[in-house]
Amino acid sequence: MSLTRDLVRLIRAKPVSEEDLRWSALFVLDTLCCALGALKTEPARMLRAVAPPESGDTARRAFYLGGLAHILEMDDLHRQSVVHPGSVVIPAAWALAEERNLGGRAFLKAVLAGYEACCRVGMAVGKAHYRIWHNTSTCGPFGSAMASAELIGLTEDEAVWALGNAGTQSSGLWEFLAAGAMSKHLHTARAAESGVLAALLAKEGFTGSDRILEGEKGFFAGLCPDPVPAAVTADPEAPWELVRTSIKPWPCCRHTHPTIDAAIALHGELKGAVPARITVGTYQAALDVCDRPQPEDPYSAKFSLQHCVAIALMDGRVVQSSFGPEARARAAELRKKVEIARSPSIDAAYPDAWGADVSVETTDGRKFNALRRACKGDPENPVTSAELAVKGRMLLTEGGMTPAEADGFIASVEALTEDRPVASLGLFRRGEAPVVKRRSA
Structure with missing residues (x-):
């Protein structure tokens, strides 16, 4: 017996309720809105140029949609595994x-299976893995492969092979952050594509290691x-x-x-008082990734604790601008x-919990404090379906839809629980976007 075989059996034995399918549809809606909301961005143009969805290549479509879904930094996050499962699993499952x-309904069940696989592998990698490796990119292929395996009807052996070949494609290093490079979008794109390829190959009898996780020269040993x-x-x-x-309410790391x-809570308490000193207590992984006192571009600002706390204190909100x-x-x-x-x-x-302790001392000597063990969008404080619809409408209109078109799209995704055919939504026909100006060299 192997860990991947045990994982396949565990997933296939889990019961699926109507409430599980409803939650699955909500996460699908969130991911697709994140993807379509990014259509007018420059990284989206680049992804489309290399992997045009109209080509009909299923793996390339998963690549394209996986990259799109991560551009705006508004896609979901599973805390215990530190994985963004939606931007990997849902593109692969949707393309197939x-x-x-x-x-x-078959699609939503496959999404549940895909989340389960990549999150469980992510919970097993240990804390040190994240210092060098991007968990979404390394663990994501297991999720996209499992979702794909369910959709194309792989046997148990074939599903194990698919996970084996998904794991051997695992990659994704944090070094891109030092230069503010675009590689993070490539991470989700490749993770989605890798799982589709692994599953399709397994269907043809292409074998993969059943001990890809625990083997002497496997995933755990190497990474x-x-x-x-x-x-x-x-x-x-x-x-x-x-x-x-967790579903993200704010467009940043x-x-x-x-x-x-x-x-944001302290903004309401300060009532115009001027901060003289701001202290943030957090966990080490947040410091490793987001200690950026002087961000020089929008992307690095989204990974800057200093900028995020400053702009939230000033404005009482955080949006794309x-x-x-x-x-x-x-x-x-204020960042200083x-x-x-x-x-x-x-x-x-x-x-298990992602927290922060923020204190502000004002120029007139007053002190304010706010402690968070969980925040908006976490399972302990979830967004409602109405709040998610507001987020989705905002993203879809930013991506080029009219408000009426956005409402229609949201209703169509919600109808997946009633077994509406996935192809009827024509997602890849929506992949058109206005030409945007290329970034100069």
């Missing part, structure tokens, strides 16, 4: 379900200094990992969200007053 004209292999199959009776996933949540040149210039002086440090208690709770 649309190509094969499958119904919505994980402190793995927790038992996490792959722990607590099999637990709810689906999809329902333990999820590590900044507890700090933003606390800062919060990371542009005007907002960065406006927050420059921000001190960030590891909080032992908050760090000890990570990754």
Whole structure:
């Protein structure tokens, strides 16, 4: 027996309720809105140029949609695994379900299976893995392969082969952040594509290692200094990992969200008082990725705790324009007053809880504090379907839809629980976007 075989059996034994399908549809809606909302961006133009969805190549379509879904940094996040499952699993499942004209219920069940696979592998990699490797990129192929396996009807052996060949394609390094490069979009694109390819190959009899995780020269040995292999199959009776996933209310790195949540609350308390000193206590992984006191572009600002806390304190909200040149210039002086440090208690709770402790001392000597163990969008404080519709409408109109078209699209995705055919939504026909100006060399 192997971990991947045990994982396949665990997933296929889990019961699926109507409520599970409803949650699956909500996460599909969130991911697709994130993808379509990015259509007018320059990275979207680049992805389309290399992997045009009208080509009819299923794996390339998964690549394209996977890249799109991660551009705006508004896609979901599973805390315990530190994986963005939606931007990997849903593009792979959608590309296959649309190509094969499958119904919505089979598609939504496959999404549940895909989330389960990549999140369980992600929970097993250990904390040290994340310092070098991007968990979404390394663990994501297991999820896209599992979802694909369900949709194309792989046998148990074939599903194990698919996971084996998904794991051997795992990659994705954090080095891109040092230069503010676009590689993070490539991470989700390739993870989605890799799972589709692995599953399609398995259907043809193309074998993969059944010990890709725990083998002497496998995934844990090569990429994980402190793995927790038992996490792959722990607590099999637990709810689906999809329902333990967080939906983002703010368009930036999820590590900044507890700090933003606390800062927005403090904005209402300050009532115009001028901060003299701002301290942020957080967990080590947030410091590793988001300690960026002087972000020089929108993307690095989305990974800057200093900028996020400053702009949230100033404006009481965080939106896409919060990371542009005007907002960065406006927050420059306040960013200098921000001190960030590891909080032992908050760090000890990570990754089960992502927290932040924000304190503000004002120029008139008053002190304010807000502590967050969880924030808006987490399972403990979830977004409602109405709030998600507001987020989706905003993203879809930014991507080029009219409000009426956006409402129609939202209703169509929600109807997947009634077994509406996936192809009837014509998602890849919506992949058109106005030409945008190319970035100069």
